[in-house]
Amino acid sequence: MRTASLLLRCGDRCSTALARVAVVLSVLLLAACATLSPQQADRAYAIAGAARSDASTCDTSDACAQPSPLHQLADRALLDSTPQQPRHYTVILDRGTDALLARINLIRSAARSIDLQTYIYEDDDSGRLVLDELLAAARRGVRVRLLMDQLSAIQSVESLAALSGAHRNFHIKLYNPVLGRARVTYPQYAIAAACCWRQLNQRMHTKLLLIDDALAITGGRNYQDDYFDWDAQYNFRDRDLLVAGPVTGAMAEDFRRFWEDRRAVPPSRLVDVGRLLLARGVPPLAPSEFRLPERAEAMREDAADALLVFERLASRAREVGKVEYVSDGPGKHEADTPAEFALASQSLGELIASADREVLLQTPYLVLSRPAQALFERLHDRPDAPRVVVSTNSLAATDAFIAYALSYKYKRRYLRDFGFNIYEYKPFPEDAPIDLATTGAFLPEFVDAPLPPPPSTRPDRSSVLRSARYRRPLATEYGATRHLRRQSNEPVPLRRAGVRMGMHAKSLVIDRRIGVVGTHNFDPRGDNYNTESAVVVHDAAFARELAASIHRDISPANSWVIAPRDKPPVLWGLEYSIGKLSEWLPVFDLWPMRYATSYEFMPGPECPRPIPPDHPGFRACHRPVGDFPEVNLALKGLPTRLFTAFGAGLAPIL
Missing domain, CATH: 3.30.870.10 (Endonuclease Chain A)
Structure with a gap:
């Protein structure tokens, strides 16, 4: 009765408002x-x-080259x-x-x-x-x-x-x-x-x-x-x-x-x-x-x-000798089943399947398509499974928050089912190939630091606005985030100011004998929607050079390593089973305990160099630094967990 009374009282006013909305929508x-x-x-x-x-400004046959x-x-x-x-x-x-x-x-x-x-x-x-x-x-x-x-x-x-x-x-x-x-x-x-x-x-x-x-x-x-x-x-x-x-x-x-x-x-x-x-x-x-x-x-x-x-x-x-250029071409957008014409995806998949010892993969967005997941699962099930090393973004470094949220959701699968060694890029890498002097960073009137930085002609990481507006939303690289509000298209707020970096390279090295540089993010969009291309270089010396570049990115100065958490003293098996079941649910994933977290290398006499997460001595040389190091968790921790819980349906367009 109360609802009916309210509707009656609304009367013509509600009808007029609805009519105006309809007119506006029609005009749009x-x-x-x-x-x-x-x-x-x-x-x-x-x-x-x-x-x-x-x-013309030139009259020579070589166009004044x-x-x-x-x-x-x-x-x-x-x-x-x-x-x-x-x-x-x-x-x-x-x-x-x-x-x-x-x-x-x-x-x-x-x-x-x-x-x-x-x-x-x-x-x-x-x-x-x-x-x-x-x-x-x-x-x-x-x-x-x-x-x-x-x-x-x-x-x-x-x-x-x-x-x-x-x-x-x-x-x-x-x-x-x-x-x-x-x-x-x-x-x-x-x-x-x-x-x-x-x-x-x-x-x-x-x-x-x-x-x-x-x-x-x-x-x-x-x-x-x-x-x-x-x-x-x-x-x-x-x-x-x-x-x-x-x-x-x-x-x-x-x-x-x-x-x-x-x-x-x-x-x-x-x-x-x-x-x-x-x-x-x-x-x-x-x-x-x-x-x-x-x-x-x-x-x-x-x-x-x-x-x-x-x-x-x-x-x-x-x-170098043999070089191939692989491209989907515009014909991919004519096909009713684009995956059949995804030549770049097919070629990269064949290269990965051919690996004997190592797959070194670098991608900004670790959101794998179903065919890619099946490929890596088959690779991991081989008796002589090659090591798979993945360089990707952390939440603090990424420009695509939603893509990271889905990557975060499937960390257990990546580590256990596919055998990945995952390294996540830091927002302030210490040894990155960047020229800070060209960024145009300036010293604002307020900087989140206890003391003013020393005077210098070269900008440093404390010399930019912590909450500055990032680039316009329609210019974001990652496709699905275009449909969301502006804040979803920006890097997440951090605990400190600085000239931030995010991983965007897309490269692949197979057994230090083949190197690939291209546009493919190794994701569902690349398989099904985007046209992609890649240069495949069949040369061991080139592959080693490219591998060295990627290994610089995954060094402790530049990346955190992802590994399983320490097992709780009681009911670990039950907790793991519930978390796995929750992860496989198509929509809801509400279990709060994640299988893996981020670790930082701690050098010392017993730890002269970093070791991979599957090494028995890993925990003696690394300390956990939390799921989202450097991130202002008050602002982004909850949304990330919500997207891992409810965002699985976005995977096809990501």
Whole structure:
């Protein structure tokens, strides 16, 4: 009766409110689904084409290409190669500043063509610098093609319209635009998730920079400051591979397939950019404004210094033989069963299955697909099972809190059923390949420290805001977190301030004989939704070099090791059985006791070097530091446990 009375009293007011909500939703839906007619799209495309300048800054046959010691690697590799014995040169790019330096230098060295394919392209300092170099290359006569995944492309519709009409040698496309738009708002996101879930999740995660079809850079890095050590709060520990030689022919063909695919659409044919062009014509391209212009200028000067480029990069080139490029290609998004066309996943799975002694795996998000779990379980069940070492993120280091929560849920399975040795990256690693001076960190007026830090011209880890805003939510790397509120897309709050690092490298070493650098996170998204790619190098010396890089990441200075907790004195078997049963439940996992926790190495006379967690003396040399070391548990401990309890259903889209 009370409820009925309230409804009667509400009367017309409730009806009016519901009607207003319905109107708002209808308007949003109509706005989101609005399209350009074919005639309008053609006219907008023509407007952009007619505005393109054909002015040239160079009249030589090589487009005034800058001599480069990196480009010379391609000349040597192609000269020394035969169909029976291909020769390649590789350079592992661990440092973010080196990765950016290599890109700028190679773009300037291009004489014929530049193809750039990426998942994220942010309009920040590094993105603007690379874009300036691409436009300069186009103006001197180089054909430039820029292909970006639509959900993470350049943010500004006006910038996309300006780039559409910038120069006759500069071409730009967006891959798989949702709702026919270049940019989508969060309400439009929600509509796309409701109407077009599969398309929304089919993303181009492939990353490639190809110069003159002769040498390339591929790997984990997107185009955003935090991939190049240029962010003042959070930077990725990432890895690219520069490769020169015949394999770039396969890369060129793969890029062509993406570029010519129906999902690759010029921005001028999309609703928001097209309408701007129809209404105002091509807007002028705004000059780049850098947050730290002196840093950008220093990078320009370094890229012009051939001796410096040789010393920092080309001198480290390694001559190798057989190299393969494995890519899913856009055909993966045509398939009714994408896993059958997931060539990258299949190739990596075959490599892992071929291991005799060791699998060294590095991934930022330890969320395994069911086929991957079955593969590792079979591997572990072999009488001669190889050791599996995994380098991944801790909760304190990750940029994808939900992904870590699911990884946390399955630690028992990873350790016992798959035999993993898991090392989780620290947010403030002591021996990481990062140049703190380039981050642009500054000393705020308030720092969470008992005493002011000593004066220094070099920023340190106490010189950034503890609660600063991290990058915009739609630029996050991990797919599923795009659909959540902004706070879910940020690194978790820590107990202390600092320039934080998070693992983003995706690499694999098999038996120190095969090394892989690619884009695949070894997760369900890579198997089922994203297009992925990888460079597979069949060379023992290269594999050892890559293994050494990963082992640096898992050293005690840079990572915690995950191992089982000490057994309680009573009822251990019962506690373990209940925890295992709770873990296997499809939705609820409420058992509070976790099987494993984090450990820190404690060096001493009896412990001169770290030992693996399955060694009998492990506990004598390590001390437990809790499930979430460095994390402000008051803010993130409970949500992490809630996601382990209720988040299992997110695994397929993660």
